[in-house]
Amino acid sequence: xxxxxxxxxxxxxxxxxxxxxxxxxxxxxxxxxxxxxxxxxxxxxxxxxxxxxxxxxxxxxxxxxxxxxxxxxxxxxxxxxxxxxxxxxxxxxxxxxxxxxxxxxxxxxxxxxxxxxxxxxxxxxxxxxxxxxxxxxxxxxxxxxxxxxxxxxxxxxxxxxxxxxxxxxxxxxxxxxxxxxxxxxxxxxxxxxxxxxxxxxxxxxxxxxxxxxxxxxxxxxxxxxxxxxxxxxxxxx
Amino acid sequence: xxxxxxxxxxxxxxxxxxxxxxxxxxxxxxxxxxxxxxxxxxxxxxxxxxxxxxxxxxxxxxxxxxxxxxxxxxxxxxxxxxxxxxxxxxxxxxxxxxxxxxxxxxxxxxxxxxxxx
Numbered sequence: 001x002x003x004x005x006x007x008x009x010x011x012x013x014x015x016x017x018x019x020x021x022x023x024x025x026x027x028x029x030x031x032x033x034x035x036x037x038x039x040x041x042x043x044x045x046x047x048x049x050x051x052x053x054x055x056x057x058x059x060x061x062x063x064x065x066x067x068x069x070x071x072x073x074x075x076x077x078x079x080x081x082x083x084x085x086x087x088x089x090x091x092x093x094x095x096x097x098x099x100x101x102x103x104x105x106x107x108x109x110x111x112x113x114x115x116x117x118x119x120x121x122x123x124x125x126x127x128x129x130x131x132x133x134x135x136x137x138x139x140x141x142x143x144x145x146x147x148x149x150x151x152x153x154x155x156x157x158x159x160x161x162x163x164x165x166x167x168x169x170x171x172x173x174x175x176x177x178x179x180x181x182x183x184x185x186x187x188x189x190x191x192x193x194x195x196x197x198x199x200x201x202x203x204x205x206x207x208x209x210x211x212x213x214x215x216x217x218x219x220x221x222x223x224x225x226x227x228x229x230x231x232x233x234x235x236x237x
Numbered sequence: 238x239x240x241x242x243x244x245x246x247x248x249x250x251x252x253x254x255x256x257x258x259x260x261x262x263x264x265x266x267x268x269x270x271x272x273x274x275x276x277x278x279x280x281x282x283x284x285x286x287x288x289x290x291x292x293x294x295x296x297x298x299x300x301x302x303x304x305x306x307x308x309x310x311x312x313x314x315x316x317x318x319x320x321x322x323x324x325x326x327x328x329x330x331x332x333x334x335x336x337x338x339x340x341x342x343x344x345x346x347x348x349x350x351x352x353x354x
Contacts, residue, residue: 160320193244195319199251225251232248 057148151207167207167217174220296352303344
């Protein structure tokens with residue numbers, strides 16, 4: 001049996017990498033490695049996970065320099081020789097070891113008006129939404145986000161300016177802008193416009209490249225730029 | 238968030254920058270073709286001026302080029318100043334306007350100088 005040489009971030013912002021030897025198993029995931037370390041080598045290792053199958057979005061970490069879901073990342077896919085380096089997500093304050101404080105990440109969803117606001121009640125008829133309409137297709141393309149923070153941790157613009165809303169919040173705004181039932185579209189466009197919003201995106205595409213759900217926040221942000229420009233020309237902003 | 242420029246203005250600036258980029262894309266291609274075709278055998282300054290003086294099509298093309306730069310470059314520099322230097326006050330807007338004025342005047346003066354007979 002071979003072993004993995006795993007460097008894991010310990011401590012908060014001022015922490016350091018600590019090396020552990022972990023047995024290598026077939027079909028082993030990065031989450032398996034972290035769990036092994038906590039159960040056998042370092043009982044106080046802090047990290048988050050819940051579903052283990054890529055549904056909950058809580059186990060994202062930086063693995064060999066890139067943000068990934070640890071549960072759906074096979075060691076075989078990322079290991080370099082026998083080395084793994086596991087760190088907390090970038091662009092978020094570290095609480096302890098591999099657990100980050102995601103408050104700012106989720107607050108930005110709220111700041112980007114990420115809540116649906118309709119005008120009908122349960123007594124009204126269902127809205128009729130044509131599945132093949134361009135707006136619904138655009139919304140469908142971004143709707144599967146589970147809020148794992150991989151895109152946010154991969155975004156250089158978030159690193160440069162901490163008030164930038166980030167890809168996930170704007171992807172959410174984009175799906176709602178394309179929801180014909182929603183009634184606060186203009187307010188939302190106002191929230192995502194400007195240099196803390198869509199206009200600061202450099203279209204580098206790291207969010208789209210790293211998204212474990214293969215969503216394309218870059219395309220959504222480009223769409224927001226277009227719709228915001230149209231609203232500005234009409235004087236609606 | 239930039240306090241000096243409203244989100245509506247920022248959205249319009251983005252629009253202007255995109256439109257000017259489209260114009261610039263055509264202008265740069267035209268400019269490169271002019272260079273490659275005109276300078277093929279080597280040209281002296283006097284020979285260049287002999288071709289450009291009184292050539293109003295040449296003048297219109299480069300005036301358009303200058304105006305597109307005048308719109309595009311100050312907006313881009315302002316974004317860079319905001320992002321790299323965290324310069325987000327009224328001053329950055331004034332500086333961008335001043336740079337636009339210098340760029341426009343210097344560029345149009347240059348076009349005027351080579352086109353006027």
